[in-house]
Amino acid sequence: MIECIAIKKTYVSGDMETPVLKGVSFTINDGEFVAIMGPSGSGKSTLMHILGALDTPTSGDYKLDGKSVAQLSDDELADVRKNKIGFVFQSFNLLSRTSVLRNVALPLVYAELPEDERDARAAAALKAVGMDESRFHHLSNQISGGQMQRVAIARALVNDPSLLLADEPTGNLDTRTGDIVLGTFQKLHESGRTIILITHEPYVAEHADRIITIKDGEIVSDTKNPHVRSIKI
Amino acid sequence: MKTKDLISESYSALTVNKVRTGLTMLGIVIGIGSVIAMVSVGQGAKNSIEASIQSIGSNLILISPGSTRGLGALVSSGRGSSQTLTLEDGHALDKQISFGHTTEMETSTRGQLIAKGKNTNTRVIGTIASYTTVRSLEIDTGAFISDEQDRTSAKVVVLGPTTRDDLFGVGSEAIGQTVRINGNTFRVIGITKSKGGSGFLNQDDVAFIPLTTAQHYLVGGSYLTTIAVQAASSDDMPSIQDEVNSILLQRHHINDALQADFTVQNQADIVATASTITGTFTTLLAAIASISLLVGGIGIMNMMLTTVTERTREIGLRKAIGAKRADISSQFLIEAVMLTFAGGALGVVLGWGISAVVSKFAGIAANVTISSVLLAFGVSAGIGIVFGYYPARRASLLNPIEALRFE
Known part of the structure; x- marks a missing residue:
């Protein structure tokens, strides 16, 4: 469960104070699929950094x-990220010239799991996002953008996090492959994952069950999505 | 993060850009290689100089003329340039030294040797029969000068192998042939075995004649250039040295030892002096070579800094998935150490190769010692740590948010 209680974030530069988040409160229960939507400059990225x-x-x-x-502290936050959070980034951030399997297993290296267990869990995560086993040993720069993002989702899942946090996951993809990625999130949601999707596109947000809209550092709406766009993959 | 995984992550990061990794490593390879080569060549030179000093005999005390200081003169003449040692001094020493010993006397000059139209300029040593014992000289064919020949000032000569080769042709039979030295005809009675050495140190380019013959026909007077006393036991060396000093001071009527007109040298001192000189050269060569090692280290730092900038997003990602500061800094530090360590290993091979080539072509028995190899490894790992530390620290301090945003 995620609880945000009157979160404020102010950046100080010299004498200038720039309030980015002006008291944000909400609760997200386990198993929810929430989109946080807002235009650029609304503070949604800052919120994502705090949530992550x-x-x-x-x-x-x-x-x-x-x-x-x-x-x-920094190192304590690193432990929280290692054990409870899975990130999916707009630009995938895979290690180049490194195999798909090794990319997915990377978080488990920091969790100090033995190698055979890492590989087994990475393979399971890749299957959960619909990656074919024949591609496990391809290098990360030899696969398509849609596949890259699914590998990134698998990497986010591999440590079995409490929260899957996706920052504009379809931003670098065309509509069709973007839909596949969104469908993957929906499928993970059905299997009980807690997912937060950060986006500025209403189309993307409409795939989530609940939409929190944020503007100028404040929540302007927090509603259940009446018409979930469902994608079957 | 487990050490094994840390090494595996670092290794795969290094293999991503093989050309750059190779070029950076080359700096360390050349640095370590030249240090090893220089030290081993220096060590080889030192060994060969020491060996050639040892080959003139063992347990030797060498007395040479020199350091005279005339009445009222401010400058003493140099060692070896004056005529203060005489045959009588030599005989007196031989008689008066109370410890077991053998004495050898010689007067040495350069002479022009002519045989059948060929000629060579070489060192001519006038000496006595005990020379072979004291100077560990072995005879290949024929015989050395006998006491009888010395007493009768016989015109006989024993040639070193190089001199024989120059005058009569390589490996030829020279016994019984005649040689003209400065206008006098000598009969060849023996050829010595090779003692080795080359250039100035060639101990085979020499001719021996009886001492009295040399004094009569070549140098004139009864002066000696060297008296060598060989101690029967090395333990007696200091006592014999003291005796030599006091006997000669008394014979030359000198009260103040500082005013002595002769010099007494112990073979051990000569070896020590030569070792100091060659040691200094080795240090100098190694110091020059370490500059290239330093440059190699700076190359490592440069590459690591570039790598950190280039892989900012990767660092951001690693932090986002739970890497701690220590994980990041150890990874980069290990990358640097792996680079220098691998470079060090190749450098040892290169240095060994260079010293093998030098041994083969320059005639110096350069040998790579275990200690210089271990030192090279230590130094290269140290360079990795020193020059990898700053880039690694920079990587670990990156803010993950900014690192992830980095384009």
Whole structure:
């Protein structure tokens, strides 16, 4: 479960204080598929960084699975990311010239799992996102963009995180492959994953069950999506 | 993160860009290679100089004329340039030294040797029969000068193999032939075995004649250029040296040892002096070679800094999936150490190759010692740590958010 309580984030540069988040509160239950939508400059990226334990709020509290992560040190945050969060980025961020399997197993290296277990779990994660076994040993730069993003999703899943956090996951993909990726998220949601999708595109947000709209650092709406666009893959 | 995984991650990162990894490593390869080669060549030169000093005999105390200081003169004449040692000094020493010893006396000059139209300029040593014992000289064919020949000033000569080759042709039979030295005809009675050495140090380019013959026909007077006393036991060397000093001071009527008109040298001192000189050269060569090692290290740092910038997004990603600062910095540090270590290993091979080539073509027995190899490995790993530390630290301090955004 994710609880955000009056989260504020202010960037200070010299004498200038720039408030980016002005008191954001919401709760996301386990198994929800939520889209956080807003135009650029709305503060959604900053919110994502806080939700992803990459950054800490200036004030307010953020609880992940009941544990506060608002005031942790860098290395403690790294542990939270390692154990509880899976990231999917717009630009995939795969290690180039490295095999698909090795890319997916990378988070488990930091979790200090033995190699055969890493490979087994990476293979399972790749199957869960619909990657064919024949591609496991392809190099990451030898596969298509849609496949790259699914490999990235598999990497985010491999440590069995409490929260899957996707930042504009379809931003670098065409509509058709983007749909496949969104369909993959829906399928993972059906299997019980908690997913937060950050986007500026209403079309992408409409694939989630719940849409939180944010503007100028404040939540302007938080509603259940009445018409989920369902993609079957 | 487990060490094995850390090494495996670093290794795969290095193999991604093989050409660059190779070129960076080359700097260390050349650095370590030249240090090893220089040290081993220096060590080889030192060994060969020491060996040639040892080959003039063992347990030797060498007395040479020199360091005279005339009345009122401010400058003493140089060692070996004056005529202060005489045959009588030599005989007196032989008689008066109370420890077991053998004495050899000689006067040496350069002479023009002519045989059947061929000629050579060589060192001519006038000496006595004990020379072979004291100077460890072995006779190949024929015989060395006898006491009888010395007493009668016989015109006989014993040639070194190089001199024989120059005058009569390589490996030819020369016994019984005649040689003219500075206008006098000598009969060849023996050829010595080779003692080795080359260039100035060629101990085979020499001719021996009886001491009295040399004094009568070549140099004039009863002066000696060297008296060599060989101690029967190396333990007696200091006592014999003291005796030699006091006997000669008394004979030359000198009260102040600092005013002595002769020089007494112990073979061990000569070896020590030569070792100091060659040691200095080895250090100098190694110092020059280490400059290339330093340049190689800077090359590593340069590449690691480039790598950190290039892989900013990768670092961001690794942090996002849970890598701690220490994980990131150790990975980059290990990459640098792996580079220098592999470079060091290849450098040892290169250095060994260079010293093998030098041994073959320059006649110096260069040998690569285990200690220089271990030192090379230590130094290269150290360079990896020193020059990898700053880039690794820079990588570990990157803010993951900015790193992920980096284009």
